[in-house]
Amino acid sequence: MIRLIKSTFYKEEETKKKLCNFISTAKQLSFGQECEKFERKFAKWQGRKYCIFLNSGSSANLAIIQALLNLGKIKKGDNVGFSALTWATNAMPLFQLGLNPIPIDIELDTLNVSSEKLSETLKKYPIRMLFLTNILGFCDDIDKIKKVCDQKNIILIEDNCESLGTIYKGKKLGNFGVASTFSFYVGHHMSTVEGGAVCTDSDQLATMLKLVRAHGWDRNLSEKRQVRIRNKFKVNSSFYSRYTFYDLGYNFRPTEINGFIGNLQIEYIDEIIKKRKANFIKIAIPIYSKTDKYYPIKFDHINFLSNFAIPVICKSQKVRDELVKRCDQKIEIRPVVGGDMTSQPFFYKYIKHLIFENHNAKLVHQQGLYLANNPELTEQEISEIIKIFTHNSHNSKK
Ligand SMILES: Cc1ncc(COP(=O)(O)O)c(C=O)c1O
Structure with a gap:
């Protein structure tokens, strides 16, 4: 795992x-x-x-x-x-x-x-x-x-x-x-x-x-x-x-x-964030570019990217659910942070009267997940992640 x-x-x-x-x-x-x-x-x-x-x-x-x-x-x-x-x-x-x-x-x-x-x-x-x-x-x-x-x-x-x-x-x-x-x-x-x-x-x-x-x-x-x-x-x-x-x-x-x-x-700290950035590049670029099942995430406007998890936003809930199954017992995954806050019970318990249109946040809530980006990931684990996330994609990009 x-x-x-x-x-x-x-x-x-x-x-x-x-x-x-x-x-x-x-x-x-x-x-x-x-x-x-x-x-x-x-x-x-x-x-x-x-x-x-x-x-x-x-x-x-x-x-x-x-x-x-x-x-x-x-x-x-x-x-x-x-x-x-x-x-x-x-x-x-x-x-x-x-x-x-x-x-x-x-x-x-x-x-x-x-x-x-x-x-x-x-x-x-x-x-x-x-x-x-x-x-x-x-x-x-x-x-x-x-x-x-x-x-x-x-x-x-x-x-x-x-x-x-x-x-x-x-x-x-x-x-x-x-x-x-x-x-x-x-x-x-x-x-x-x-x-x-x-x-x-x-x-x-x-x-x-x-x-x-x-x-x-x-x-x-x-x-x-x-x-x-x-x-x-x-x-x-x-x-x-x-x-x-x-x-x-x-x-x-x-x-x-x-x-x-x-x-x-x-x-x-500088060593940690450099390693995480290198992991992100190794994992996210193939995942985001090899298949069109996921929405692309833009990061070329950022000089230095530092994150601790890699988000994947699927083009449908079905694709996300399949991915969740494929990761089972192999890769630990989570929803993308807390997801859309307006969909959380604490939010609608207290805010009943207002309707907010958070279309994109809702989509991420329903179709997204994230996976690890820790500085101790091995090359073998990185390959395993890429394999699972680009697996059998019938609509793969060339
Ligand atoms: C955006 C954001 N704000 C606040 C927090 C809370 O931090 P802590 O877990 O240290 O309380 C988190 C935790 O994951 C977070 O992701």
């Missing part, structure tokens, strides 16, 4: 040995220096001023929305656009925090929202914020999406949990919006077992995210910022300052264990 995830870490043995040694000698395992070191390293690698390290990508999504609410940048009841094809915990924070979720359909050839789809949606629904997902390492014209957002005063936030390392028009995905979220879950590009982050260049947002991450208190702010916030709220006593809660927060802190692993794994 060719598994989606082969190991917990890149260079698993060596990483686990170092981890055992760290745990047995560390004085502190709750949030501390290792986490802060990882934040500096990741922010530098991503090319952002700040990284706020959290315990998952889902927490990162909830934290950024809460931070924007706390700062008054968005308010309850605002329309917020999001990619109809995404992961559930991209859309869920919008429901949980009282916003009005507006799904935006994707383009079939890039699997992502385009500036055109955004503009079509804006004709019907004005939005205050766009929570854009960069799906599976791909993107559409995100530079134009940003322009539309700038013109219309829409806050652009990227959910980059699936596209760490992709470069479009010379810029890393995750650097187009005001802030972007990341996941370091074991199946994603880089693993801290569980983990996530928000990156931003905004001092104000970074400060609020640190409050949101830990109880709404000021414990992890710089001394200068602590003085400022304590003066603002007239907290003069060092006794009460320890337990003063300034705004709405959670406990989304990662541990030193996650931080330590992050510091080890980030040293391999």
